[in-house]
Amino acid sequence: MCDRALPGERFIGRVTRKKGSYAEVQKIKTITPHDDLVEAPCEYASACGGCKMQNLLYEAQVRAKEQQVHELVIHVGKFSANDPEFANVMKPIVPCDIQFNYRNKMEFSFGTQKWLPVEEMHERQEGVNDYALGLHAPGFFDKVLNVQKCLLQSEAGNTVLAIVQDCWRDPELGLSPFCVHKHVGFLKHLMLRTGSDVKTGLPELMVNFVTSSYKPELLKPIVDKISSIPEVVSIINNVNTSVGNTAVGEAEYILYGKPSISEVLRGITFQISANSFFQTNTYQAEVLYRLIEECAGLKGDGSEVVLDLFCGTGTIGLTLAKKVKHVYGYEMVPQAISDARQNAEKNGISNATFIQGDLNKISDNFGDQFPRPDIVISDPNRPGMHMKLIKYLLKLRAPRLIYVSCNPATCARDLDYLCHGLEEKNIKGCYKLKSLQPIDMFPHTPHIECVCLLELE
Numbered sequence: 001m002c003d004r005a006l007p008g009e010r011f012i013g014r015v016t017r018k019k020g021s022y023a024e025v026q027k028i029k030t031i032t033p034h035d036d037l038v039e040a041p042c043e044y045a046s047a048c049g050g051c052k053m054q055n056l057l058y059e060a061q062v063r064a065k066e067q068q069v070h071e072l073v074i075h076v077g078k079f080s081a082n083d084p085e086f087a088n089v090m091k092p093i094v095p096c097d098i099q100f101n102y103r104n105k106m107e108f109s110f111g112t113q114k115w116l117p118v119e120e121m122h123e124r125q126e127g128v129n130d131y132a133l134g135l136h137a138p139g140f141f142d143k144v145l146n147v148q149k150c151l152l153q154s155e156a157g158n159t160v161l162a163i164v165q166d167c168w169r170d171p172e173l174g175l176s177p178f179c180v181h182k183h184v185g186f187l188k189h190l191m192l193r194t195g196s197d198v199k200t201g202l203p204e205l206m207v208n209f210v211t212s213s214y215k216p217e218l219l220k221p222i223v224d225k226i227s228s229i230p231e232v233v234s235i236i237n238n239v240n241t242s243v244g245n246t247a248v249g250e251a252e253y254i255l256y257g258k259p260s261i262s263e264v265l266r267g268i269t270f271q272i273s274a275n276s277f278f279q280t281n282t283y284q285a286e287v288l289y290r291l292i293e294e295c296a297g298l299k300g301d302g303s304e305v306v307l308d309l310f311c312g313t314g315t316i317g318l319t320l321a322k323k324v325k326h327v328y329g330y331e332m333v334p335q336a337i338s339d340a341r342q343n344a345e346k347n348g349i350s351n352a353t354f355i356q357g358d359l360n361k362i363s364d365n366f367g368d369q370f371p372r373p374d375i376v377i378s379d380p381n382r383p384g385m386h387m388k389l390i391k392y393l394l395k396l397r398a399p400r401l402i403y404v405s406c407n408p409a410t411c412a413r414d415l416d417y418l419c420h421g422l423e424e425k426n427i428k429g430c431y432k433l434k435s436l437q438p439i440d441m442f443p444h445t446p447h448i449e450c451v452c453l454l455e456l457e
C-alpha cells in the first residue's frame with residue numbers, strides 16, 4: 001500500500017510498516033510517471049486527503065478500480081480466475097458520467113491549526129492566529145487544510161462556503177474554532193447538504209453548524225448572510241458538548257427554514273435530515289439503484305417479500321416497494337428509521353416496515369418479525385457484515401441475496417463466507433456468486449462500490 005502512488009507508476013519508496021505479505025510504503029521519488037498522468041484541476045488536490053486520484057485520467061482511474069476489485073475477489077474472496085464462469089461473473093465497472101460537483105454532502109472542519117505544506121511554512125507568523133476551515137490534512141486529526149472551494153460539491157455549497165470563509169474570522173463576531181487538544185472553542189464543523197426541490201427540481205441546500213454549545217446569538221450574523229442565498233432552505237445547529245469532534249450532535253436546533261431537505265430518487269421523494277445517511281452522489285445513486293433492481297429480478301406481481309438490511313432512510317426498499325408484497329428494513333440509527341417511515345408515508349407506500357436495531361448484535365429470535373424473504377438486500381458500511389449476520393443469512397437461505405458494498409475488501413471476505421463457508425468454524429456456504437458489478441460512485445477518490453448477486457445453490 002502506498003499513499004498517492006498511481007497504479008502503473010514506477011517510484012522509489014521507503015517501507016514504513018511490514019506485516020507478513022503486507023507492507024506500507026512512503027513514496028519518495030517518481031522514476032517513471034504513469035502514462036495517464038494529468039494536471040489536477042483542484043489547487044488543493046496534492047494536499048487534501050479526498051481526491052487522491054485527481055491527477056490520473058478518469059478512464060485510467062476506473063480501470064485501476066476495476067482491477068483492484070478483480071484482485072480482491074481472487075485473493076480475499078478465494079474465487080478462481082481459472083473458472084470458466086469467472087469472466088461472466090465479473091462485470092466491467094460502470095463509470096460516473098459526472099466527475100465534478102457530484103457530492104451532495106460535504107463536512108468541513110473548523111480548526112485552530114492551519115495545515116501548511118513545507119514550502120509555505122515560512123509564511124506562518126508568531127502571534128497571528130492560525131485558524132482554518134476546510135478538510136483534515138491526511139493523517140492529522142488536529143490540522144485543517146483551509147479550502148475556499150471544493151470541486152466535488154455543488155456550486156451552491158461553494159457559495160455558502162465562500163460566505164462563511166469571508167466572515168467567520170471577523171473578531172467582532174466573537175467566533176472561535178474548537179481546539180481538539182484543549183477542548184475549548186465554539187465552532188466544530190460546517191456540514192453542507194444539497195438536495196432538490198421536488199416541484200422545481202432546483203437545488204436546495206441545508207447548512208448545519210456543529211458547535212460545542214448552544215449560542216444562537218453568536219451564529220446569527222452568519223445565519224442572516226447565508227439565509228439570503230435562494231438555494232438555502234434550512235440552517236441547522238447540531239450541538240455536540242462532548243470533547244469528541246464528531247459531526248453528530250446530541251441536540252439539534254433549527255436556526256432558519258425547514259428541518260430537512262428533499263431529494264428524488266427513482267420517482268420516490270426522500271426527506272433528508274442533518275444526520276441521516278443518504279447516498280452522497282445522487283446522480284450515480286440513480287444508476288446504483290437501477291442495478292440493484294435489475295439484480296433483484298422482481299416478478300412484478302406483488303408476491304415477493306424483500307428484506308432490506310442496513311436500510312438507512314429506506315431508499316433501496318422504498319424504490320422497490322411498489323412492485324413487491326412487503327419490504328422490511330433494518331437500520332441502527334433511530335433518526336434514519338424515523339425518516340424511512342416518513343418517506344414511506346409521504347410517498348403513499350403502506351407495504352414497508354422499518355425496524356430499528358443493531359445488526360451486529362442480532363439475537364436468536366431475529367427474523368420473528370418478518371416472513372421468510374424472497375430477496376435479501378444487504379448494504380453495510382465499510383466494516384461489512386458481522387459473522388452473526390452472515391450465519392443468520394446462511395441459515396435463512398433466501399433464494400436471492402444482493403450484497404451492496406462500499407468496501408471491496410470486506411465485500412470479498414463476506415462473499416467468501418457466503419459462498420465457500422469457513423471450515424474452522426464449521427460454517428458451510430450455500431450461495432453462488434452470479435454477478436459482481438463495480439460502480440464508480442466517487443470519481444477522483446479511491447472508493448469503489450460493488451453490487452453482487454448471489455443465488456442459493
Ligand SMILES: C[S@@+](CC[C@H](N)C(=O)[O-])C[C@H]1O[C@@H](n2cnc3c(N)ncnc32)[C@H](O)[C@@H]1O
Pocket residue numbers: 277278279309310311312313314315316330331332333336357358359360361379380381406
Ligand atoms: C452504506 S449505508 C446504506 C444505507 C442505505 N441502504 C442507502 O442506500 O441509502 C449503511 C447503513 O447501515 C447503518 N448501519 C451501520 N452499522 C449498522 C449496524 N450495526 N446495524 C444496523 N445498521 C447499521 C448505517 O447507519 C447506514 O445507514
